[in-house]
Amino acid sequence: MNIRSMAAVLAATVMLPLGAAHATDLEVTHWWTSGGEAAAVAELAKAFNATGNKWVDGAIAGSGGTARPIMISRITGGDPMAATQFNHGRQAEELVQAGLMRDFTDLAKKEGWDKIVRPAGLLKSCTFEGKIYCVPLNIHSWQWLWLSNDAFKKAGVAVPKNWDEYVAAAPALEKAGIVPLAVGGQAWQSTGLFAVLTVAIGGKDIYQKVYGDKDAKVAAGPEMAKVFKAADDARKMSKGTNVQDWNQATNMVITGKAGGQIMGDWAQGEFQLAGKKAGVDYTCLPGLGVNEVISTAGDAFYFPVLKDAAKTKAQEALASTLLDAKTQVAFNLKKGSLPVRGDVDLAAANDCMKKGLEILAKGNVVTSTDQLITQDTQKQLEDLMSQFFANTSITAEEAQKRFVAIFSKAG
């Protein structure tokens, strides 16, 4: 967590006691630690402190992979925080099953969450056996292709409008000494890229059948073979990337060293930070320009069961604050993500964000992989995809066979 947001949180907490006589401290853990993220968290803290309670920030550095084990061990170890971030989906599934998370069904009914949260799938992924256990906060979508206009100008080809044009332009980019597609070395990046390809090339139904229903027959079918062929193209295009982190790969696109990157909309923050303008310096293609859809990944807050009555009450206040229209706007503008409410005004959003909002309004959404597959399956896919992308001796057919094997056993 950086100093700026710390200062913001501190300032908010100092101002507060004037208004509230019995402020309750709530510790909230999350893994938002980059500059833009911390600024967004400060918005949440400010809004929550205004309700007369006190937000105690528990940022854990090192991204979700590092933070989640810490959060889980605190909850299972009997030292729960008052609220914690997870990606909505199956990450907290077992904690809910074990009865460690608080049920918010009553509050949800009272405030009519089912009417305001959009798309409805978000709330569904918070629901377990008919009860609501989390509060969705924002939508982050994976389905974006970011292209560097400079790189294509240098290579002397037009900026592609869809995946096929992009693949066709790859040789020209290579000739100009540009890596056509930047893919960072971390496993989750190639795995996410593959899911994006599945939606774009295979289509929504195929994606839903494979990832959602774990249909091994479809996974072995000709449509998925096409997706693997595209992944093979992507693998060839990504040769020479040689960076690990996603933002380093994004930086290659920003500086024109790479033609493009398939990455979630969090990459947009990097373009903004570098002072690049959507449409002028870079182009964004949702759904790779083939299938304009958005996957509804994102963040949600879960509330562990607490013994303290005052804190339990304050948890409710926090839950309503998170879904409040004003908080949604303030938070999501800073975070670069889309709000979970359809009835808020985002006039300040940039072109790419507006494109996303439009698609969302049309209802062209797919459920994110986080919501469909367990962390275990995710890890197995990561092992497969990272090996596939790093090692060209594995053919697309071989990879598909292993892909089928993973899904035939997935729960």
Added chain:
Amino acid sequence: MAAHTQPGRPNQLFRNLNSKIASIPMMLTAVVIFLGGTIWTVVYSFTNSKLLPRLSFVGLEQYERLWDTPRWLVSIQNLATYGCLSLIFSLTIGFLLAALMDQKIRFENTFRTIFLYPFALSFIVTGLVWQWILNPEFGVQSVVRSLGWTTFTFDPLYNSDIVIYGILIAALWQGTGLVMCLMLAGLRGIDEDIWKAARVDGIPMWKTYLFIIIPMMRPVFVTTLVIIASGIVRIYDLVVAQTSGGPGIASDVPAKYVYDYMFFAQNLGQGFAASTMMLLAVAIIIVPWAYLEFGGRKRG
């Protein structure tokens, strides 16, 4: 003590009572934490525990999946390659350095410090440093290319086939200093007279080392072997810092597999099965050997 021994055998239990009481905490730690933890892990490796440990047994399912996973096989292969080479090279290089150091050279202290210095760095730091050195864009490759050999290629960390050697280089750089120091201590423990006798008999120096000194240094070699071997089995941080298992899964090691499946994949059963296999491998190698080595001595 003599007065105590007079009226028959004293109760063995109460001999050195103070020290026995003092060692109770450590014994408890050993039994409860080490042994208890080990047994717990093995038991739960037969369950389908996901995020939370659950006692629902599934037999050998976790093990079947484990040996069916390409990543686990790659990591075992890597450990074997890395282990053998690391053992051979660190012992050879360490001994050679120590033997050279033993030639009554000038500035011995300085050299010893230089060679031992990398050992003061953690594996994480070592890994990061070597990641930069071996990076084709900043490291050795770019230096050689800037000297004129423009087609020179040296990027072990980005080549699946040789990445494990890139890690080996870093591990040797870090670890040989310690081996050298241990060996040097062993060499210094050899009586001067042995050397004099060998010289009188006209035995060449390399023969003296090979056939007289090294057999005499057996205990030192055993100690060194234990230290190196334990370092090999638990290798994790160096890989994480240098390649984080990549490219792809080419430089994966068992410890990383265990950690990833326990904490990232939220599949405790799978992680436990993998760690039990690690324990089994260590036991198969170490136990008979330790029995021969230390059990034999007690009798003699």
